Amino acid sequence: MSVKMKRSMWLCGGVFLVALTAWVYQLRQGLILPNMQNSSSWGLYISGLAFFVGNAAGGLVLTSAIYLYILLLPDLTGKLTRLAIKVDNPHEFSEKWAKRLAPVAMLFTIGIHVVTAWIFSTQGGRDWWFSPAMAPDFVSVAMAVGTTVVLLAEALAYGTGEKYQDAYAILALIIFMATCVHLFLMMNDLVIHAWYGNGETHRIMEIAWGDFAWAHIFEVASLVVAAVLLTQKAVRGSLPLPMLSCGLFIAGVFVHRFLIMPAAYNAIPLTMVPFSLPNTHRSLPIASGRFFRGFSTFVDQYSYMPSSIEVIILLGIVAYALLLVLLAIDRLPILMKEKM
Amino acid sequence: MGATYHAEDGAVLIDYELCIGCRYCMSACPYGVRQFNWEDPAETHKRSEYQDKYHYGYPEEHRHEGRLVYMPMQPKGIVEKCTFCSQYRDKGELPACVQGCPGKARFVGDLDDPDSEVSKMIKARHAFTLLPEKGTKPTVFYLPPKAKEV
Ligand code: SF4
Numbered sequence A: 001m002s003v004k005m006k007r008s009m010w011l012c013g014g015v016f017l018v019a020l021t022a023w024v025y026q027l028r029q030g031l032i033l034p035n036m037q038n039s040s041s042w043g044l045y046i047s048g049l050a051f052f053v054g055n056a057a058g059g060l061v062l063t064s065a066i067y068l069y070i071l072l073l074p075d076l077t078g079k080l081t082r083l084a085i086k087v088d089n090p091h092e093f094s095e096k097w098a099k100r101l102a103p104v105a106m107l108f109t110i111g112i113h114v115v116t117a118w119i120f121s122t123q124g125g126r127d128w129w130f131s132p133a134m135a136p137d138f139v140s141v142a143m144a145v146g147t148t149v150v151l152l153a154e155a156l157a158y159g160t161g162e163k164y165q166d167a168y169a170i171l172a173l174i175i176f177m178a179t180c181v182h183l184f185l186m187m188n189d190l191v192i193h194a195w196y197g198n199g200e201t202h203r204i205m206e207i208a209w210g211d212f213a214w215a216h217i218f219e220v221a222s223l224v225v226a227a228v229l230l231t232q233k234a235v236r237g238s239l240p241l242p243m244l245s246c247g248l249f250i251a252g253v254f255v256h257r258f259l260i261m262p263a264a265y266n267a268i269p270l271t272m273v274p275f276s277l278p279n280t281h282r283s284l285p286i287a288s289g290r291f292f293r294g295f296s297t298f299v300d301q302y303s304y305m306p307s308s309i310e311v312i313i314l315l316g317i318v319a320y321a322l323l324l325v326l327l328a329i330d331r332l333p334i335l336m337k338e339k340m
Numbered sequence B: 001m002g003a004t005y006h007a008e009d010g011a012v013l014i015d016y017e018l019c020i021g022c023r024y025c026m027s028a029c030p031y032g033v034r035q036f037n038w039e040d041p042a043e044t045h046k047r048s049e050y051q052d053k054y055h056y057g058y059p060e061e062h063r064h065e066g067r068l069v070y071m072p073m074q075p076k077g078i079v080e081k082c083t084f085c086s087q088y089r090d091k092g093e094l095p096a097c098v099q100g101c102p103g104k105a106r107f108v109g110d111l112d113d114p115d116s117e118v119s120k121m122i123k124a125r126h127a128f129t130l131l132p133e134k135g136t137k138p139t140v141f142y143l144p145p146k147a148k149e150v
């Protein structure tokens, strides 16, 4: 094991342990430690859930593309040879199995992610989520980010040698297409929201585009830039550039997932129109459920920002996943590894 | 989880023994009436500087149709809401807010009975519900002010 690898593993393990301690502490103290409250009852953790389910779902959809796996799977040696399937004609094998596995795998994974989207979009109380475009959009983002995670992991494990460029080109194309579909669905949804929106909807748009404008710009720009970069052969040929692009893409998708929350929660849905005056929607205050001496427990707006304990716990999950990837790279006999 | 349920009498209640605190219902509720116990209520009670041994609210646990729907100190991590004072109604008494309202502005009764006081008032006074467009079919009605009150 190289020193670099050892250090990375220690770092990931350390962050994971700190997060685990924070989680046990939170379990004892209650959810008073995160910054959520009654009017904003889901936060970073649920964004994280949607994000990770998306990554996994997208990655799993790729399993149906056995062709890629044959190109990318390591040759198994030693005791692990027993796990290997002897394939004389990879092309024929892939044709045969892809046809059988693909429909089942696709249905299953898309199903999981559609249900995740429905958790949000079936809630009539939150106008921001109340959209039939949410499920197909979730699936398109999942395809894009899941493929990005696979590409990143492959580049880390095997490098970016010529041998893999065909496979990477296909992955990059999938990412680009899925990103286009996602942006189309998202914009479509926003335009329709804005077009038919009443006072309440416009208030939501104000929160989404006013308070979180930079985050929105980032969620669009990062995806476009990263997806376009990955389609470039020159970029894919180097090692740091595809990794940076993948990192940028994943960060953009994370911000996209986080943005599910603020506009859904920052305005309290029950509003009144004082004296029936036009354009004068007022949110009715509700109990925050948190007690701070000297402050009202009733709120009519609340800008949720994750607390440090939420950030640490989420980072711990990421560190754990990274640790598993590093372990796999280190322990699995990767023979086809190119010189990095 | 089936923790939230419609009781026989129409009240929406939460079974504290089944609630896992996922807060799904809070996201779905357009009225914002659901409250989560973010910490152990005993801790909040301590910080609120009430006099020693002072406790507000009905002092005992209460089961309605066999399900635990009221506790003087709810455990942390579960959701609660107005129970229409199930603990009083089961004894044939009116909810606390109806009993205590100085303006006598609150009424509780049987909406299934067209001759009940509440049914008659709803009909005669053009009662309305909040956010009817959300399709929640609420059974809490509001009466607009009478002409002389405006
Ligand atoms: S938090 Fe709400 S939705 Fe979740 S189990 Fe409790 S009552 Fe049911």
Ligand code: SF4
Residues within 6 Å of the ligand: B081, B082, B083, B084, B085, B095, B096, B097, B098
């Ligand atoms: S006092 Fe009134 S508002 Fe409070 S729980 Fe009882 S019925 Fe509901």
